[in-house]
Amino acid sequence: MNKKSRDRIFIDSADRKDFERLKKPDAPLAGKENKELFMMALIVGYNEGNRVPLKDKYGFVRLEYLSEKEDAVIKSIAISEEDSLGVLLDKDKVYTIAEEYAAGGIKLLKNQVMGKRYGDYIKWFESKIIDKFTEISANKK
């Protein structure tokens, strides 16, 4: 991949089915865009500390579709991972880190989403966000 021409985020071809599954009408994430599913897989992988290099790349999200905040999360994860702002000089590396975390998170995300009854996932997900928020607030004190 030519670094200068990086214009999209990739997923592993082998994970494509899992991402597609999450969009099916019977899934609680039906109707969500690719970028939202990617961000969710990314945070699951990141929180699990699970980075998996991609074997066969498949273009999934065009960078121009990311919101400022989504891009900020991806860049912040790269900065935190490398413990340096210098990583931003290598755009390809920034997105590769995100892709690898997403690859490490997609299987678990699929299990979380599909392993529960339809209405239960969002409730469970909400409780996880509250836990995380509570942990953040406690650390601040």
Place this chain on the structure above:
Amino acid sequence: MWIEHIKLKNYRQYRDVSLKFGKPKDKKNFIVIQGANGSGKTNLVNAITWCLYGKEKHMGSKYAGLPMVNTLAAEELENGKIIEVEVEIQLRDQDGKKINLKRNMSYKKSDEGKLLKIPHPIANSEDGSRLTMMREINRDMIDVEDPSYVLRYLIPESIEEYFFFDGERLDDYFRETTGTRIREAVFKISQVELLEKVIEHLEKRKNEFIKKEKHLGSKAQEIISQKEVYEESLRNYKEQLKEHKTQKDLAEQKEEEYNEKLRGCSAPAAKRLQEEREEIEKDLNSIEENIIELEKRKSDYLISISPQIFAYHALIKANTLISSREEAGDIPPNYKKNFIEGLLDKGECICGTDISTDNEHRKRIEKLLKQCDEITNISEELITLNVAVKSALEEIEDFPERRESYNRKLREYEEMRKSKSKRLKKISEEISGMDTDKISMWEEKLQEYKKLKEDLIGKIKEMEYRCGEAEKTIKKLESELEKELEKEEQLEETKNIIAFCNTCLEQATQIKERIMKEVRKEIEDKTKKQFFELIWKREEYKDITIDEEYNISVQHQSGMEGIGTMSAGERQALALSFMAALNSVSGFDVPIIIDTPLGRLSKEPKNNIARKLPNYLKEKQVILLVTDSEYTPEVREKLLDRLIAEYRIDFRETSVGNIAKVVTYE
């Protein structure tokens, strides 16, 4: 085509009635038949459908199961004698040629005084009646040998409901949240049944060819057997699905029937409670829609905020690193590293000083270069990033408040839902407890049909799921079978036949979809055109669309969407427009008969529609069956210039039954 006259003999409340309808011309195309509730308006439509199809298609519970012979005539009939029921319709086609249809049915009064149906010796209908048809050809009236067959091409029974319709039920098309009924209407009007049959036939033949093949391997044979099992199941599921849908429609009709009875009942308390219930049901619907919408918005919010919360530490890290560079004065930098490198490469400073040699000026620039790091090259990106990071962190701070605001609103809706449901239950109990037998019985029936409808909706969903599963499995087995056949070298001919069948199947499916799409578009255009002719608040509406799922949507000028926000009168105008569109797209030149077109409307919308009604279906013969409360002097005045004929049903109850005469309106 237009109806010239109708003659009824011994048919229900009409003992001997003849109605003459003139030819629509010079902007006159309306025929009004006015009669009180229960006087026999709907039975006029029934007489027409019985004559055409041998079925009384609009039969209410009052007459269902009773012999169709006029009760007074039956009373006067001597025991052992035979009486004949006859309905005759004379039509004129586009060229003005006569088409005469007559249906007869005989009844015998037994020695015990009971009426028994006597099938016609040369009956040509299931109910034992005989239909005859005469057509004017070369100035002669010629007997048509197979009238039912010819009728199928003139006024097909399958789309009868789009020619003869009940104004009070029109709203049903737009009350459902799915476009099922509209899809069905488009399907029928498109007349794509033939293509459906082609598809079914091709599937069957393809399977037969494969089965006949003697050189099939055992694996292929196993797949075929498996496929047959699933195909059989699919057929069963589809039949059950159809049955459930019909049952659901019936339950819905019954539910509405009992709602109507309670709405129009003589006990003021029951009437008031019924009205209150209908209001609450409307509110409940909108509360439930609001809950779904709010839950979706909350879920969208949680999904969008979650990356920020779970990446909180990373955001803090990025913010700390960038801020420290900002505090150190590195961002924004005095010079970017690549800018200084550019000067050195060029050998000339921006002030024009030569720095191409190892002179004092160049050394000063090289010193500056050493002080700069590469981060300076992305300083703008870092500044932008830090703004986004700070904003993301602020949003995290807002999380508890945002979440609570969604939850608070949801709790409010939940409370409202609970209290309204509780009130509904109470109303039902109050109505059930009323000491008038009929009212409590109606309520019981209403609740029974409501429950039945809910059960059937569940069954329909389950059956749709099963159909989907079976279809998926069949598709998978088909592709496996194709792979198996590929392996066999001797099966060249069978493979070619299958390929041919598949191509035909694909084409037939595409043609069917294309026709349905075109018809949908045409109905959309015509509904829109007719609606803007009919609606009195024209400037308030922008557009009408029927989407691919057959959901009809009406857009207000404000951009707001919603049939839900339309008044009853506006909805009736939409329904009348939709029916006119279906009628016109059907390609059949048949008069339109509307039973109680303004039925449920209050005075103002009724007058509004009446004012615009003359713009409705200018070229067609339109027969309106109206009640006295519909046909007010104001409504009549609006229609007067467009009337061909005007009748009134003179109705009286006798000790042996009801008798109706149709007289000229005065």
